[in-house]
Amino acid sequence: MPVSSNHHNKKLTIHNIAEMAGVSAGTVSRVLNEQPGVGAETRAHIQEIIQQQGYRASFFARNLLARQSFAIGLVFSSTASELFAHPIYPELMGAIGDTLADEGYTLTLLTGSGERRNQRLLREAAEGRIDGVLLPDIRMGDEIVDALAAQETPTVVLGDREQRETIGWVDCDNDYAIMQLVEMLLEAGHTHIACINGPADFHACQLRMAGYHTAMRAAGLNVDANFEQYGAFSAEYGYQAAASLLQCASEKRPTAIVAGSDVIAAGCLEAAKALGVNVPEDLVLTGFDDNVLATFTHPALTTVKMPLKEMGRSAAHMLISFIKGEKENVRSLVLPCEIIVRESFRGSVQSRRG
Amino acid sequence: MPVSSNHHNKKLTIHNIAEMAGVSAGTVSRVLNEQPGVGAETRAHIQEIIQQQGYRASFFARNLLARQSFAIGLVFSSTASELFAHPIYPELMGAIGDTLADEGYTLTLLTGSGERRNQRLLREAAEGRIDGVLLPDIRMGDEIVDALAAQETPTVVLGDREQRETIGWVDCDNDYAIMQLVEMLLEAGHTHIACINGPADFHACQLRMAGYHTAMRAAGLNVDANFEQYGAFSAEYGYQAAASLLQCASEKRPTAIVAGSDVIAAGCLEAAKALGVNVPEDLVLTGFDDNVLATFTHPALTTVKMPLKEMGRSAAHMLISFIKGEKENVRSLVLPCEIIVRESFRGSVQSRRG
DNA sequence: CTGAAAGCGCTTACAG
C-alpha cells in the first residue's frame, strides 16, 4: 500500500474545497478572506478542510480583479561582474527587499542590459507582472527612464535626479560629502589636490566632481586639467591615473588624491607604493563607498559611507506610495553621507569635529 | 489644450481592441499568440491597432490557464549585511538571473530569515506565484528544505547536498580544493598546518574541513585539536584564532594556516602582522572565495575560486527541468573549484602544475 | 447566513 501518494492530486481549487465542505464556492471565498457573514460552525468546518488539504487560493485568479501584482521590479544595468566590483548593491538590495516584504510586496530582479533588458522591463510592467520599478544604477540619459515615464509605470530612480512627472528619485549628498573631504584637506594645508573619479556617465560621479570644484573654488584655487579625471570604478584605472600624476615634476605633483571609490583608491595606493611614495606621509588618499577592502589596505582608507539602508527603504516607500496613487507624496529625497576617517588621511578632522 | 492626456485611459482589454478592429476577442487572441487561421488583412489590421494602442495582454489572465508563473524564487537566509560580508552572492545571482531570463523565467528575490521568511516562501509557492525555488545559502538542517519537499515545490539547493526526492543540488568540490591546498603545503614541507574555518552549520565548511583531514591523514599526520576550528566568516574571528595559535610555544605553532574564507584569512594576516610574524616567510596563508580584497592585502592571498557562474547556470537549468517535469534530469552536480596562487603561499605549486 | 450568477481578462475547442 503506497503511503503518501495522496499528495499527488493536482492543484486544489476553491470548488473542490466547497464540495468537500458541502457549501458553495462563495462561502469558501468569504472564509478565505476573513469576511463576515458566515456562520461560526460553517466557518470552522471550512477552515478545517482548508487546513487539512493545505489549500491556497491561486494568486493569479485572486488578483485578476485587483489588477495588481504586488511585485516591483528592481533593475540592474550592470552585469554581474560589475555588481561584484561595486559592492554597494547587496546592502541596497537587502534594505529594499526587507521594506517591500514588510509592505506585502515582492521583489522581482531584472539583470542584464541593453535593448533586450529594456524591452523585457517595459513588457513586464505593461503586462502587469510588476506594479512599479526601482532603478538603482542607471546611467545619465538612459532612455529607459523616458520609456517608463511614457508608459506611466510608477518609477523611482536611486542615485540620480531625474525631473519627470511620474518619476521620483532618492539620492545621497555625494557633492557635499566630497566638498567636506576637500575642505578638510585644504585645512590640513593641501593645495595640490587631485580628483580621480569614476565614470562620467554616473550622475553620482558628476556630483562628486562638483563638490570637489566647489571647495577648490571657494579656496580660490585653480584646478589643473589633469587633476580632475573621470575613469572607471577599477583598481587598474586608479593605478594608471595615480602613477602618471605621481611621476610629474614635484611642484605639479598632487599631495592629496580624492578617489571616486575605494577600489580606485586602492589602485592609487598600489601606484604610490610602487613609486615609493608613502601614504599618508607624502600623499594622503580618500575613497568612497566604505567597501570591506577599505579596512584591509595599508593604510586603511578614509572614505565616505552612503546611507544605503535609508536610501533603499525610502525608495521602496516612495514607490509604493506612487503605486497606491497617494496624492501628497514626496517625489525627491537627498540623504546624508557619512565620512569615515582612517589612516590614509586623518588631517584636520579632529579639529573639525571637536 | 492638454497635449498628452489621451494616455490616461484605463488599462485596455482584449475586448477593447476587438471592438476597435471590428472583430471578436478570439480573433485578437489568435493574432496575439501568432496562431494560424486569421486572414492576412485582418491580422495586419489588428496588429496595427495593438501597436498604436500599446496594448499588452494581462499576464495574470493569460496564465490563469497555464497555471504557471514563470517566476522562480531565489531565497537568501542571510541578512543584507551578511550578504555584504560574503561576496560570492552577487556573482551567483547574476548568473542565475541571466540564465533564467534566457529561458523566459523571472527571478523573485526573497530575503529575510526565520519563520516569517519561511511562511512567506511556502505561501508564494503554494499560491503559484513562483514555480520553483533556488536556495543558495541554506544552513545544514534548515527545516525549510523539508517543508518545500512536502509541498512538492521544485527546489534546487546550492552549496549543500540534500538527498530528497523532489530536491536537487549543485555544489562545488570544496573538499577536494582544500585537500589539494593542504597537499601543496605538505609537499612544501609543512607539518604544522591549521584550518581556521567558517561556521560549522555550512555544509561547505564541513566539506572544507573534511578535505583538510583527508590530506593530513594521508600524510600520516595527527591533527591537534586546536588546529581545527570552526568559527565565523569574519576578520575578527580570523584575527582571534590566528593570534592565539601564533602565541603558542614554537613547536606547537602552525607554519601554515588554511582559512575558510578570504575575510578570515585577512584577519589571520592582521594578527600575524601585529605579532611580528612575517607572511609568507614565517607563516603561509590561504583563503577561500577569491574575494576582491584578496588582491589588495599584502601579501595578496592564495585562494580558491568557486565556479560561481557555472553553479548558478546549472542550478537554474536543473530547476527549470524539474518544473517542466522532464524525466531524465540530472539531480545533482559537483563542479570544480580553481586554486588561485598569489604571494601568501607560492609553495610547491609550480612543481605540481609543471 | 448562504447560494446562484455574473464578471475579472484571457484562451480554446466547436460551429459555421
Added chain:
DNA sequence: CTGAAAGCGCTTACAG
C-alpha cells in the same frame, strides 16, 4: 477564416 460560448480560479453584488 471568424465568432459565440464555455472555461481558467477566484470574488462580489444580489437574492432569498
